[in-house]
Amino acid sequence: MVLTRLFLILAKGLSLAAASLSLSSYVVHESRRSISTRWTPVRRAEHGVLLPLRIGLKQENLHSLEEYLLDVSHPNSPNYGKHWASTKVAETFRPSSVALGIVRAWLVDSGLESSRIELSSTGGWLHATVSVSEAESLLATEYYVYQSSEEDVEYLACKGAYHLPEHVSKHVDIVTPTLHFDAKMKRRTSPEFVGRGGQPGTSSRSHGPKVVGPIEDVSVSTELEDCNNQITLPCLRALYKFEYAPIASDKNSLGIAEYTPQAYIPSDLDQFFQNYSKSLVGERPVMVSIDGGTINNNETDKAFFEESNLDLQYSMGLVGKGQPVTLYQVGDLIINGTFNNFLDALDGSYCTFEGGDNRAFDSTYPDPAPGGFKGPTQCGGAPLPYIISTSYVHDETDLTPAYMQRQCAEYAKLGLMGVTVLYASGDGGVAGNDGRCLTDDGQAAEGAPRFMPGFPAECPYVTGVGATQVNPGAKVTDPESACEQGIFSGGGWSNVFAMPDYQKEAVQTYLEKYPPPYPADIWNSTGQSRAFPDIAVNGANYLIVVQGKVFRVSGTSASSPVLAAILSAVNDARLAVGKSPIGFINPTIYSAAFEGVLNDITNGSNPGCGTNGFAAQPGWDPVTGLGTPNFPKMLSRWLELP
Known part of the structure; x- marks a missing residue:
């Protein structure tokens, strides 16, 4: 020895x-x-x-990635909608x-x-x-x-x-494993411990909706008089003029990503649908388990069910009975899952472990702990949806630039294959999760002065989704403002990613007409970096059912699945007439082809880091992006495209 x-x-x-x-x-x-x-x-x-x-x-060819993506995503391109096969993506790169x-x-x-x-x-x-x-x-x-x-x-x-x-x-x-905290050691507590950190489904690296309640005096009527106090399915349909019955659901697909231990409760879905969409009572999402993903309803803390219940109650409720919603449940109950686990399962060319068939290369799965997933890490094979909505966000400092850049490139590859990737922009305004901002030396801390961008919403190849609100005392037909009830719409400028060509004109217009009144050392004021969000949807005062009780919640984590449902209807209409899905939408919504299509939001701001944040202004702004959906106009414009 x-x-x-x-x-x-x-x-x-x-x-x-x-x-x-x-x-x-x-x-x-x-x-x-x-x-x-x-x-x-x-x-x-x-x-x-x-x-x-x-x-x-x-x-290879990563320097041409944006060019390739614009070629199939920009409405002025002769190759618009001619998405690539996965084999072409793998070979090209x-x-x-x-x-x-x-x-x-x-x-x-x-x-x-x-x-x-x-x-x-x-x-x-x-x-x-x-x-x-x-x-x-x-x-x-x-x-x-x-x-x-x-x-x-x-x-x-x-x-x-x-x-x-x-x-x-x-x-x-x-x-x-080097700098990214992705190689876990054996836990020091009992095997039954359910991990709460180090992956998207936890408070340390994500945000969940802000919850108020339970609400005892909730109206379950379908009238619209109270949308300034409580958002329900009828309110959203009225706000965005969203009425659509699927006609090509067998060709269409919509995916919601959730990360264990987050889970939904089936009886809560039924109670919610009984109140607002009776035809859906008994309907369930089509679950795709990734790396041991499971629905665990044994927890007593409602925090384990808020996110997944919210995402599914509203995405399923809006698309209706005709369109199945796929639930991607990622990670087992012991060590949970990450964005990369999800991407591995979607795209075999992205996999780190190539199917996990050699345990020596797989630090995560098979999981030897009692109750852990005993299969290999999934590499490809999961169905690739046309739209993915994810309601989780990292602070930019959680990951290194190289890690984020490699993952961001994968979102571009999904766009090349015709997938729309939506990420919530965060709920802290210009601050990060839990109100943390950046110190002068780049460290995340409460009370620090520098603005904290969020990832992946800052990736130029995803669509970042901010939040709006129906103002107190206003009617559902009145203009919305940036969300300032409980949460603030995440937005600003990346410290990692360069500004993509598709948004340069819109962002430069904002900077020239409405220059932020802050010193250059607390935000990325170069005018050369990726700005977000791209679009916004109401994110205030949603009514959800959790453990049989009704709660009022707010968050961009509500905005993203609602937008996913609306865009899924656009895909349905295009697929029904033999056209391709809309894929990566940013080049289109920023283009002249979409001028006047979205509802411009010009009121409100996104405070954080000891400031009032940025202000919503005419045109694009780093609070609500280009604005909120107007479904009839969006549908008409997208149907006009090839």
Whole structure:
């Protein structure tokens, strides 16, 4: 035992010495200036712990990604609506043989046997199971075990930065696990513990709707006089002139993504539908389980059911009985799921683990804990819907730029395949989740002065959805304002992504006519970065049923599934006449072809970070985007397109 420990220490020292001798050829590949105060390094990682090292190779043609996407998404393009097959997407972006050869040679020259290195079937990732000692030598870094103050799971991550040889770095997108808190250690509590953090379904990295209630004096009538106090299905239909009966439901598809432990309660659906849409009583979403996704109704805390109940009650309620809604339930009850788990299942070319058939490469599934999912991580095979709505959001500081950029590129690829991806823009105005903002050194903290963008809504290849409200005392036919009841519509400018061509004119007009009255050091004032949201939908005072009681909730997490239902009707109408689905909608809604189509919102703001935030103004603004839907006008314009 003593000799073994001495041998490991000696080997560790020699490997680090070798790494230090060659550091002159290394460059920083990814770094993080600071870390959120909720993460605490509790100890150095043990040298012998095994890591599923994954090296994402540089994808070919990414520099043309926006060009390709605009070609099939801009209404002026002769190829509008001619979406790509998944095989074309995979082949177009497959990394080059040169990149593969250089990275593999580096691994072998560094002491890894060739037999330990495997290439994913898509050619996008190299995998090798290595010890912490080997990983530290390869990446010239140190691994620590981090503990979150908001959960009881430990994460393994690098401290500050990791490095690659310069000639290797130019061929690598990302290496994991490194800075991204995606390799969980064994939990320190009992196996029955349900993880509350580290994935989209938790408070630490997401927002849920703000809940008021239960409401004892709720009117369940379908009259519209009280929409300023309580939003129901009839209110939304009236606000956006949304009346539509599906006629091509067998060709159409709408997906709602939820992340375990969030779940819906079937009896709550029936109670809600009994009140507002009786024909749907007994209807259920079509569930697609991803990586052990399950509907667990055994929790007593209503917070586990608010999000999923809200999303399904309103998306199903609006599309009606004729159009099935698919529920993508991601992650098991023990370690839950992430956005990447979901994307892996949708697109086989994105998978990190290529089906998870080698457990050594899969740090997540199979899950050996009692009650954990015993199958492999899903790689492709999940049905690809025409519209995906997700009501979860990360603070920008939760993830590194490289991580976000790689994921953002996947949303562009989904757009190339004809998928509309919607993400809620967040409920903190210009602040992030839980009111956190950025310190001068880029750390997330309450009371900090700098604005906090949200991801993925800031990705230029998704549609960010903000929130509006029916003003107190107003009629449902009166103009809406930016949501200021309980929540504030997330919006602003990204610190990671450049401004896409499709929104440059609209955003520059806002900056020139209505320049924000804030110093340049608290928001990204360059005028060169991605601005969000793109569109908005009412997000205030929704009535939902949770555990048999009626609650009033607010949030952009309500806005996104409502927009998904409205856009699904547009797809239905286009599919019925032999046209393609609308796919990535941003180039269209920002174009001259859609001028005057949306309801412009010119009142309200999105406070946060000790400021009044940005102001809603005529035209696009970083509070409500281009405005709210006018379904008849939207339907007419989209039907005119090829």
